[in-house]
Amino acid sequence: MSVIDRVTGELSRLPGIGPKTALRLVHHLMKAPKEESRRLSRAVAELADKIRPCARCGNFSEHDLCDICSNPRRDASVLCVVEEAFEVGAIERTGQFRGLFHVLGGRLSPLDGIGPEELNVASLLERVRTAQGAVVEIIIATNASVEGEATAVYLEQLVRPLGVRVTRLARGIPVGSDLEYVDGTTIAEALAGRREM
Amino acid sequence: MSVIDRVTGELSRLPGIGPKTALRLVHHLMKAPKEESRRLSRAVAELADKIRPCARCGNFSEHDLCDICSNPRRDASVLCVVEEAFEVGAIERTGQFRGLFHVLGGRLSPLDGIGPEELNVASLLERVRTAQGAVVEIIIATNASVEGEATAVYLEQLVRPLGVRVTRLARGIPVGSDLEYVDGTTIAEALAGRREM
Numbered sequence: 566m567s568v569i570d571r572v573t574g575e576l577s578r579l580p581g582i583g584p585k586t587a588l589r590l591v592h593h594l595m596k597a598p599k600e601e602s603r604r605l606s607r608a609v610a611e612l613a614d615k616i617r618p619c620a621r622c623g624n625f626s627e628h629d630l631c632d633i634c635s636n637p638r639r640d641a642s643v644l645c646v647v648e649e650a651f652e653v654g655a656i657e658r659t660g661q662f663r664g665l666f667h668v669l670g671g672r673l674s675p676l677d678g679i680g681p682e683e684l685n686v687a688s689l690l691e692r693v694r695t696a697q698g699a700v701v702e703i704i705i706a707t708n709a710s711v712e713g714e715a716t717a718v719y720l721e722q723l724v725r726p727l728g729v730r731v732t733r734l735a736r737g738i739p740v741g742s743d744l745e746y747v748d749g750t751t752i753a754e755a756l757a758g759r760r761e762m
Numbered sequence: 763m764s765v766i767d768r769v770t771g772e773l774s775r776l777p778g779i780g781p782k783t784a785l786r787l788v789h790h791l792m793k794a795p796k797e798e799s800r801r802l803s804r805a806v807a808e809l810a811d812k813i814r815p816c817a818r819c820g821n822f823s824e825h826d827l828c829d830i831c832s833n834p835r836r837d838a839s840v841l842c843v844v845e846e847a848f849e850v851g852a853i854e855r856t857g858q859f860r861g862l863f864h865v866l867g868g869r870l871s872p873l874d875g876i877g878p879e880e881l882n883v884a885s886l887l888e889r890v891r892t893a894q895g896a897v898v899e900i901i902i903a904t905n906a907s908v909e910g911e912a913t914a915v916y917l918e919q920l921v922r923p924l925g926v927r928v929t930r931l932a933r934g935i936p937v938g939s940d941l942e943y944v945d946g947t948t949i950a951e952a953l954a955g956r957r958e959m
Contacts (some may be wrong), residue, residue, distance in 0.1 A: 566823055568812050572805040578798065580790050581783065592865065593777050594806065595813055595822055604801045605903040608769040610789065613799035615765050616792055625792055627765055651789040720916035 569595075583638065618641060618650070619694070623668030623685050625650045633657075640664045641696070645704045646689065646720065648672050656706065664704070667692065672712040673719055684716075686723070693727050702730040709736060791822065791883075815847070818947070820827075820865030820882050822847045830854075832865060837861045838893070842901045843886065843917065847868050853903065863891065869909040870916055881913075883920070890924050899927040906933060 570589055576587035596604045618624070619631035626632070633639055633653070643664030647653060650668045669684045669714075681687075693700045703724050707713035721731045736754035738747055747755075763771075765852035766788055815821070816828035823829070829852070830836055840861030844850060847865045866881045873900045878884075890897045900921050904910035918928045933946055933951035944952075 568805070568808045568824060572809050575798075575802040575805045578802075579787050580787070586778065588848070588851070589778070590776050591809065593844075594809055595847070599810040601772075602806050605772040606774075606807035608765070608772045608800050609806065610803035611765045612769050612788065612791055613796040613803065625766060649789075650792070651785070654785075683877065 618668070623650060623670060623688075624666055626654050638663075641699060642701045643704065644689075644692070644700055644702070645706050646707055647706050648691055648716070652706070652717045664702075669707070669716070672707055672710075672716040674712050681719070686720070689720070690723060690727070691722065698728070700731060705731065705733040705734075709734075730751055778808055815865070819863045820847060820867060820885075821850050835860075837895060840901065841886075841889070841899070842895055842903050844903050845913070849903070861899075861904055866913070867905070869904060869907075869913040870901045871909050878916070883917070886917070886923070887920060890921065890926055895925070897926055899929060902930040904926065904930075906931075 568613055573584065573587045575583045576590055578583055615627050616625050619626040619634055620629050621634045624631040624633060640663045644667050645656060645662060645664055646667045646669060648669050648671060653666050653668065656662050667685065667689050671679055673679060694744055701740060705717045705720055707716045708718050717733055724731050736751065737750065737758055738744065738755045769788050770781065770784045773779055773787055774781045800937060812824050813822050816823040816831055817826050818831045819828060821828040821830060822948045837860045841864050842853060842859060842861055843864045843866060845866050845868060847855050850863050850865065864886050865883065866883065868876055868881055902914045902917055914930055921928050932955055933948065933950065934955055935941065935952045
């Protein structure tokens with residue numbers, strides 16, 4: 566198998582990249598200065614070598630503890646629970662959350678054989694218990710899908726007995742949306758969750 | 763700069779990959795077995811280390827001469843001239859061409875400062891001359907763009923005096939197209955080039 570076929574094959578394993586796109590990328594790399602390919606190669610190798618889950622929250626990290634867990638200025642009294650590590654970035658980019666995270670590593674999905682044992686649920690309960698009251702609120706930020714909601718309800722039942730406030734992200738009309746294009750379920754949630762002006 | 767930012771940055775330099783897609787690819791690599799990232803990294807490094815232009819035709823090659831130039835079963839009497847090395851693959855995949863290639867490395871584009879000296883034109887004439895009559899036809903397969911056509915006309919004037927037959931790819935209706943959606947210039951070319959049935 567030629568080098569070109571091998572790179573094309575590896576690139577087309579990436580999500581959203583088919584064989585034609587992969588070939589176009591290879592052609593770009595072959596025309597570009599070799600240093601560009603070398604930098605890409607090194608960066609991807611480093612990714613494999615250095616990135617691991619944070620020992621406390623499960624976020625991506627270059628060290629034992631991630632940048633968020635090891636930042637003393639974060640508010641350790643609030644934990645935001647997300648399904649996947651890459652969702653941490655989506656919340657961080659808002660600049661509106663100063664607490665810590667806990668990454669489940671997925672959502673409950675019995676049909677796919679994913680139960681609580683497959684997720685970082687036990688470690689969440691352990692974190693709350695060993696904090697001895699220092700955790701006062703858990704924001705459940707699982708996705709607004711059927712499985713995400715089921716996971717949220719399940720977690721709520723486990724966490725509430727520990728004496729912690731449990732909240733979840735508001736449902737409603739996405740900012741910038743025309744009502745005309747928003748689905749009925751979302752509008753119903755937005756109505757139910759309406760707030761005083 | 764974190765490893766994740768670095769990989770995201772490198773990936774988003776690739777054509778058609780913006781920062782969001784790059785981040786999605788990085789998330790995929792972080793979730794996938796590390797061996798997947800390592801294989802990708804190795805393949806891209808090999809691309810930089812091993813691929814160079816064929817010394818004769820300018821096609822991508824892992825050796826001094828590319829697989830096509832070094833294949834004794836190819837017909838050395840026909841040269842197909844293309845703008846870019848990756849266009850060789852498009853013609854090869856048809857399985858209908860048994861001759862050799864010559865890669866110009868671009869097209870004439872005075873506004874971008876690309877004249878004959880920037881392209882592999884001298885080496886094409888040299889190839890034809892040193893073949894001493896063994897090259898009987900040159901198929902000019904530059905793109906059907908304004909610059910591609912100008913390049914074709916320029917090459918034709920240089921090559922014809924060497925006593926070689928000069929042809930170019932037919933213009934016409936793409937196979938599978940509805941006439942309704944084909945532009946007028948293409949239909950005009952197809953009319954002018956109409957053939958007996």
